[in-house]
Amino acid sequence: MKIVVCIKQVPDTEAEVKWDLQKGTLKREDMDSVTNPFDEFALEEALLTKEKYDAQIVAISMGPEKAADVLRNAFALGVDEVFQITDPALAGSDTLGTSYVLAKAIEKIGDADVVLCGKQATDGNTGIVASELATRLGYSQLSFVGKIVEIDEASKKIKVERGIEGGREVVEAKLPAVVSVLKGINEPRLPNLMGIRKAAKIQIPVWDTNEIGAAKEKAGVEGAAIKVIELTTPPPRSAGEMLSGDVEEVGNLLVEKLLDLKVIK
């Protein structure tokens, strides 16, 4: 079985966000970066699947040069191969362009049975790239997956539980499939020292748009249908009123104030 994991480098979720307000882009170079937290679950799910069914794992990441770090980390965790997709022409891609480029890279890798993604990235937060990717590849679309129940290689089928509004949906699908996973599907492991040492030495192969056969004009700023036209900071939320007194007093005061809002019935 061949598993492809798509991972993205995002600004650290604990860090202050820095925007270039003129260009409407993030100042990624000024911010600490981490593996998208949701992708850690995708990565772990790939490793667990490999342990259970015996599989080859290929991790890919599209992003600037600096994003090689997340692939190095993936390699340290035990994925078999990594490829970085980087090209100046890809900067400013929207979801349409991103899914196009990832699909091209996955086609180049070839013979994928399962493509694993995090359900969304914490920077863009769109949560649609995985589904666009499934559509472009013609693979089964399995989004918001909270559990992979089983994978049957012989009959080329996968059974999963999806977390949707109000409950869980059990879905069976043909392979290949693009599976986007929810937080909590597993507990991501940390790399061990040996893995880190091994990863430090590898040369990460880099693919540009030519290498994957992607048309430059279909990605990046040029290919984007969605353009950022305005970036504003709303007026900061001002601190309100501190209520003081003993428990009895503050309790009564707060109840009074909240009932005044006429929301509580």
Place this chain on the structure above:
Amino acid sequence: MSDHKDVWIYVEHKEGAFTPMAYELFGIGKKLAGDLGSDLCALVIGENTDELAKEAGYYGASKVYAVDGAPFKTFRGEAYGKAACEVMKKYNPDLVLYRATTQGADLSAVCAATLETGLGSDAIGLELGENKAVKMTRAAFGGSYLVSVINTKTKPQMATVRPKVFAMAERDTSKQAEVVKETVAVAEDDLRTKVLEFIKSQVMVNLVEADIIVSGGRGVGKPEGFNILQELANTLGGALGASRAAVDSGWIPQEHQVGQTGKTVKPKIYIACGISGAIQHLAGMRTSDCIVAINKDAEAPIFKVASYGIVADYNQVVPKLIDEFKKRLNK
């Protein structure tokens, strides 16, 4: 591109009725259609959709495109996507709006990728921009930034719409829609996915739709601490939330998590107990109308965004709140 016209809304339904948040789509859809001088059309896909089509008229759609058939009994991105795309290709809408739900995300992604068009996510603002294209505004990083985007390049324009932002449309049974029935052939054998079962959640955690949320963080200290928070939430008819610290400590299931790696919520009242207010938590709740912070640490950053702050142990304040609310609400 001038042959693209009308504002379309994709309306979700369950067990023969629209889902509650569908009514907001009628509201904002009607407004945009008015601004553009075009019609509001509803796209309804399912099995036995006649009643739903009629209802869509009551809520302001002047036209309803209905795709009916057995393969559409339950939502599946690929089947619904095929139906939606075929109808869109035939009638060329100018703008298509979906709800920002799992279903809306799945369907919009299939349609955007199939029709090679742009998709704006999680809109909290929709208004006319340049060239009669729709300017879509979303909150980024939990409302600390507002990003506006526009698609003047491809049609149809598409966006998913955040819940609880736009006003609901009123029901008016004197209004009627023209119902256009479309047949889309989808053979079960050709479909890649099959829904086997739906397992209803035991605890209903509908944070996104809740008007009131009582939430707990690291300061709650132990799993049992959430019991009184749940009691307060029940008393107020609200939902129970939690910070990442509490979820990662294993005190409460992940479905309750509010924040950057949890749910983004916008209740009318958010009561944060023992939550310090890390950036990633604020990202998920800072646009709440009224924020109450109860924390022992007077320096906790949560107080900077709180409408009302109380420096105290939640263990003492919350029982008092429960008693007092019960008394005042005659519960």
